[in-house]
Amino acid sequence: MTTAELGSRDAVVVVPGIMGSELVDVTSGRVLWGLADPRWYVSAWTTGKSLQALALSPEERAGRYGRVRASRLLRFPAFAPVLAGFAPYTRLLAGLRAVTCHPDAVAEFPYDWRLPVTHNGQQLADFAAGHLDRWQTHPVHEAARRADRDEQPARLVVVAHSMGGLVAAQACQDGRLAGSVRAVLTVGTPFFGAPKAALLLGCGGGGLPLPRARVRRLAVGLPGVYDLLPTYRCVTDGESARRLTAADVAGLGGDADLATASLTASALCLPTTQAALVQVAGAHQPTVQALTVDAGTVVGHRFTYQPTAGGVGQVDVGGDGTVPRQSAALPGVVVLPLAQSHGAVASCAEAVLVAQDVLTDRRTGPWQGAGELGLDLPDVVTTGEPYQVAVNGVDRPTDATCAVVDLGTGLRVDTPALGWRNGTVVGTGQPLPPGLHEVRVDGGGASPVTQLLMATTHTDPLDPDADLDIDWPGPTRSGGGGGRA
Numbered sequence: 001m002t003t004a005e006l007g008s009r010d011a012v013v014v015v016p017g018i019m020g021s022e023l024v025d026v027t028s029g030r031v032l033w034g035l036a037d038p039r040w041y042v043s044a045w046t047t048g049k050s051l052q053a054l055a056l057s058p059e060e061r062a063g064r065y066g067r068v069r070a071s072r073l074l075r076f077p078a079f080a081p082v083l084a085g086f087a088p089y090t091r092l093l094a095g096l097r098a099v100t101c102h103p104d105a106v107a108e109f110p111y112d113w114r115l116p117v118t119h120n121g122q123q124l125a126d127f128a129a130g131h132l133d134r135w136q137t138h139p140v141h142e143a144a145r146r147a148d149r150d151e152q153p154a155r156l157v158v159v160a161h162s163m164g165g166l167v168a169a170q171a172c173q174d175g176r177l178a179g180s181v182r183a184v185l186t187v188g189t190p191f192f193g194a195p196k197a198a199l200l201l202g203c204g205g206g207g208l209p210l211p212r213a214r215v216r217r218l219a220v221g222l223p224g225v226y227d228l229l230p231t232y233r234c235v236t237d238g239e240s241a242r243r244l245t246a247a248d249v250a251g252l253g254g255d256a257d258l259a260t261a262s263l264t265a266s267a268l269c270l271p272t273t274q275a276a277l278v279q280v281a282g283a284h285q286p287t288v289q290a291l292t293v294d295a296g297t298v299v300g301h302r303f304t305y306q307p308t309a310g311g312v313g314q315v316d317v318g319g320d321g322t323v324p325r326q327s328a329a330l331p332g333v334v335v336l337p338l339a340q341s342h343g344a345v346a347s348c349a350e351a352v353l354v355a356q357d358v359l360t361d362r363r364t365g366p367w368q369g370a371g372e373l374g375l376d377l378p379d380v381v382t383t384g385e386p387y388q389v390a391v392n393g394v395d396r397p398t399d400a401t402c403a404v405v406d407l408g409t410g411l412r413v414d415t416p417a418l419g420w421r422n423g424t425v426v427g428t429g430q431p432l433p434p435g436l437h438e439v440r441v442d443g444g445g446a447s448p449v450t451q452l453l454m455a456t457t458h459t460d461p462l463d464p465d466a467d468l469d470i471d472w473p474g475p476t477r478s479g480g481g482g483g484r485a
Contacts, residue, residue: 007101008359009144010157011135014108017162021070021110038407038436041079070110085452086343095352102140107131116223121170129176155182161346165189181275185358187346192327193230195288202252202298226262236292240312241305248293281328282320282345283337284374289324341451348447375449384431391425400443407436
């Protein structure tokens with residue numbers, strides 16, 4: 001049997017992004033995040049009751065973890081306001097297993113994304129080293145090794161989405177993995193952070209038909225959110241920009257200690273491994289790239305600052321809707337842009353093909369389909385009211401089609417007609433019932449650009465924080481370490 005027939009014999013570890021792992025209460029076994037029923041997310045974000053268990057307990061804030069266990073990667077779509085939707089990783093996992101010599105070569109690394117990247121990076125190093133050891137003694141690996149000319153043992157290939165790339169970069173600094181990692185593929189990883197994290201901490205995202213304080217109240221206590229704060233010059237300062245500071249974050253109501261730990265250690269998370277690094281970045285989606293921070297308020301802007309002949313100018317470089325394109329690109333490394341949203345970029349056909357080619361160390365086809373579609377719509381809409389869908393990257397409305405699918409039933413519930421409005425291709429979505437929906441725009445070339453949308457009724461604006469008053473015993477001040485290192 002030839003090596004090609006056996007498939008790749010490397011060990012693969014798939015690392016998801018923030019909110020990309022199913023979380024389970026260790027004591028009760030209750031699933032806290034990643035449920036199959038899309039209606040759960042509507043209930044969770046509109047009532048707040050199901051979010052209580054996601055907040056860190058005093059013990060967790062002090063660094064004593066173990067109350068919550070990450071059980072597996074997402075198998076069903078998930079949703080969070082501002083960060084929008086997260087597609088399951090089933091397609092990526094299946095694509096990788098299809099090109100390995102045995103499914104056991106591919107392992108998924110779920111992690112508690114609420115916790116610091118430093119902690120999860122150490123956990124990944126332990127897991128990856130153990131997975132490689134187990135795979136190297138697997139009978140199928142031995143057969144594949146003997147069939148290869150060099151007969152060298154398997155090495156590690158890490159495929160990471162979003163925050164998972166930061167976790168992987170931290171893990172690769174562990175001496176136990178020195179020389180063991182052959183390649184790292186990052187997809188939509190915010191190496192230099194994402195301004196949306198500051199919006200979460202400052203105002204819960206703003207403009208949502210649900211209490212913004214509920215989103216913000218949960219976010220300010222999670223070290224993992226601080227690890228996504230932007231570290232490049234993105235805060236407006238006259239005609240140029242400066243970097244976000246811990247004082248800025250504290251002024252927005254965030255935790256100064258968590259912000260300091262993350263922002264001061266951020267450079268340590270950049271990859272230092274000698275392994276081959278391949279980067280995929282979502283592109284062409286309207287993306288917040290800069291911030292105005294003033295008097296305890298924060299506003300996001302869809303432009304960034306770049307040097308020009310006359311000094312510094314404002315430029316819209318886009319991104320995946322969450323991570324600006326420039327943040328997902330390390331200097332000196334080729335970046336493969338894909339027109340896709342942040343939550344879906346790791347599961348689209350083009351990204352799966354890139355992952356397969358990295359694993360097999362060959363290029364089987366084009367890594368990028370035709371088209372530069374961009375999709376602009378709200379994260380949350382009000383039940384019973386129409387909403388607007390804007391499409392970028394097309395010359396005529398007839399160059400693209402739009403569909404809305406109810407994730408609860410899997411059925412298409414609307415096909416918004418696209419037309420011109422004030423120089424932009426726009427469609428009006430029909431009023432939706434409560435639930436999670438996927439909006440798809442297809443230009444006939446690359447995979448459809450998709451984004452999740454939640455439809456909900458207005459909630460009572462009175463006392464918006466009451467539903468997250470958690471009766472944890474003991475002190476409530478934040479005490480655990482953070483940091484993106």
